[in-house]
Amino acid sequence: MKVIIVGCTHAGTITxxxxxxxxxETEVTIYERNDNVSFLSCGIAVYLSGDVGDPDAMFYSSPEQLSQLGADVHxxxxxxxxxxxxxxxxxTDLVTGEEKTDHYDKLVMTTGSWPIIPPIEGVxxxxxxxxxxxxxxxxxFAAAKDAQRVVVIGAGYIGVELVEAYTRQNKDVTLVDxxxxxxxxxxxxxxxxxxxxxxxxxxxxxxxxxxxxxxxxYGDGVTVETDKGSxxxxxxILCVGFRPNTNLLKGKVEMHDNGAIITNEYMQSSDPDIYAAGDSTSVHYNPTGKDxxxxxxxxAIRQGTMAGVNIFGNQMRDMGTQSSxxxxxxxxxxxxxxxxxENAKEADIDADSVTIEDNYRPEFMPTTEKVLMTLVWDKKTRQIIGGQLMSKYDVAQSAGVLSLCIQDKHTIDYLAFVDMLFQPNFDRPFNYLNILAQAAVAKANK
Structure with a gap:
C-alpha cells in the first residue's frame, strides 16, 4: 500500500x-513545503525570552530520521x-520548479494551520x-534584538507569552486586543x-x-492604529488566531464553515481513502459533546497516531479532547x-461554578502557596465540565486530573472524595482538588 502524507509538522511526523x-513494508511518501519537520512552535516564547538558547533543540524529529525509518521524504x-x-x-519542487504527478492508495492530510491575517491596511x-x-x-529573534518598542496584537496564549518574554527583557511592550x-x-x-x-x-x-x-x-518602525488610538x-506581532490550511481539499471532502475537515472518530474524512489529523481538522470537544x-x-499528536493506525483498518477511536x-x-x-x-452558558448548558482559594499543603510546613481554583459542572447531571487553577506553586498537572474527570464524565461528588495521596511535603489530607469539589457539592446541595 502507498500512503502519501501532505504536510509534516506534528500530525504528519507522528503518522x-x-x-x-x-x-x-508500507510505501510512505511525505511532501512538505518547508525545509524542516516537527518544530514545537509552542516553545517560541521561551526561545525569544532567552530561557532556551537554541531553537534547533525544539525539533523532535528530522527528515533524516524519517528517511531512516523508510519514508520517501520530499x-x-x-x-x-x-x-x-x-x-x-x-x-511542485520549490527548489527546481519541476512538476510531477504522484499516486496514492491512502492520503493523510496534515497540512496544519496558518495564522489569521486580517485584511487590514498595511498588514x-x-x-x-x-x-x-x-x-x-x-x-x-533577529528583529527583536534591536527593537525596544513592541506591539503584540492578540491576547491569547501566544500573545501573552510574547509580552511576558519581552517585558522580561525590559522592552516597552503594548498588548492590543x-x-x-x-x-x-x-x-x-x-x-x-x-x-x-x-x-x-x-x-x-x-x-x-x-x-x-x-x-x-515610518522610518524604521510602524504605527499600529486602532479605533481608540495609535x-x-x-x-x-500578529497573534490573532489560526485557520485550517485545507484549500487543497475544498469541495472534495466535507468541511466545517471555517475550513476544518470533518472526520469520523477514526480520523477518516467523507472520502474513505483520505484521513486528516492535526490543525487541518476539528476535534470532538467532550465538555459540549460537539466538534x-x-x-x-x-x-495533533493523538490524531496523527490514530490516522497511522486506522488507514490499515479503523480500530482506534478518538476519545475527544478537553482542550487542557x-x-x-x-x-x-x-x-x-x-x-x-461563561463558555458553558454560551453553549446552552445549565451550569454552575464555585471558586475558592486554599493552601496547597499544611500551614505548619516551612512554606506553602495559595491556589486559586474553580470548578464548573452541569447542574442537571452534576458532571464536571471545566476547571481552572492559578498559583505560584506548580499546579499544571492538576489540570490533567480535571481533564480525566471531564473525559470520563465524573461528578463533583466523585472528585470530592476520590482517593489521592497525602504527605505534608506535597498536599493536605484532602488534596486541594478534593477541597474544591467539596465546595462545589456544598453549593450544589443548597
Missing amino acids: ATQILKNHP MQHNVTSIDPKTKTVKV DSDHVYLCKNYHHAKEL SAPRMLHKYFDQEYTDRIQQQFKQKGATLAFNQRVTGFKD YDADIA AYIPLATN SGLNLYGTTMASSGLTL
Whole structure:
C-alpha cells in the first residue's frame, strides 16, 4: 500500500512514524513545503525570552530520521492539487520548479494551520511579523534584538507569552486586543485580573477593547492604529488566531464553515481513502459533546497516531479532547481544562461554578502557596465540565486530573472524595482538588 502524507509538522511526523514502525513494508511518501519537520512552535516564547538558547533543540524529529525509518521524504515540495477520483496529487519542487504527478492508495492530510491575517491596511509591512513556525521564530529573534518598542496584537496564549518574554527583557511592550481582558476564553475574570496586574507591574501597556484598523510604516518602525488610538513600535506581532490550511481539499471532502475537515472518530474524512489529523481538522470537544476547532499540538499528536493506525483498518477511536492547557507567566502557573462558566452558558448548558482559594499543603510546613481554583459542572447531571487553577506553586498537572474527570464524565461528588495521596511535603489530607469539589457539592446541595 502507498500512503502519501501532505504536510509534516506534528500530525504528519507522528503518522509517518506510526505507520513505519508497525507496517515497515508500507510505501510512505511525505511532501512538505518547508525545509524542516516537527518544530514545537509552542516553545517560541521561551526561545525569544532567552530561557532556551537554541531553537534547533525544539525539533523532535528530522527528515533524516524519517528517511531512516523508510519514508520517501520530499522537503520543499508543494502539493498544488489533489484529485480524489484518480487518487493523484500534483507536486511542485520549490527548489527546481519541476512538476510531477504522484499516486496514492491512502492520503493523510496534515497540512496544519496558518495564522489569521486580517485584511487590514498595511498588514504586509516589513515591520509586522507572524509567530507560527521555525522561520518566524528566527526572524523575530533577529528583529527583536534591536527593537525596544513592541506591539503584540492578540491576547491569547501566544500573545501573552510574547509580552511576558519581552517585558522580561525590559522592552516597552503594548498588548492590543478587541476583548476586554486577556485569556478570556480560558479563564474567569478573577484570574485574568490578577495576572494582568503582574503584567502592569512589569511595565506592559494593556490596550483592550480596541480593534486594530491599520499599520503605517515610518522610518524604521510602524504605527499600529486602532479605533481608540495609535501605538508606535519598532516591530508589531500578529497573534490573532489560526485557520485550517485545507484549500487543497475544498469541495472534495466535507468541511466545517471555517475550513476544518470533518472526520469520523477514526480520523477518516467523507472520502474513505483520505484521513486528516492535526490543525487541518476539528476535534470532538467532550465538555459540549460537539466538534470544535482547537489547534493544539496534543490533539495533533493523538490524531496523527490514530490516522497511522486506522488507514490499515479503523480500530482506534478518538476519545475527544478537553482542550487542557497551561501557562507560566512571571512565575505564576495558570492551567485550565474544559469550559469556563461563561463558555458553558454560551453553549446552552445549565451550569454552575464555585471558586475558592486554599493552601496547597499544611500551614505548619516551612512554606506553602495559595491556589486559586474553580470548578464548573452541569447542574442537571452534576458532571464536571471545566476547571481552572492559578498559583505560584506548580499546579499544571492538576489540570490533567480535571481533564480525566471531564473525559470520563465524573461528578463533583466523585472528585470530592476520590482517593489521592497525602504527605505534608506535597498536599493536605484532602488534596486541594478534593477541597474544591467539596465546595462545589456544598453549593450544589443548597
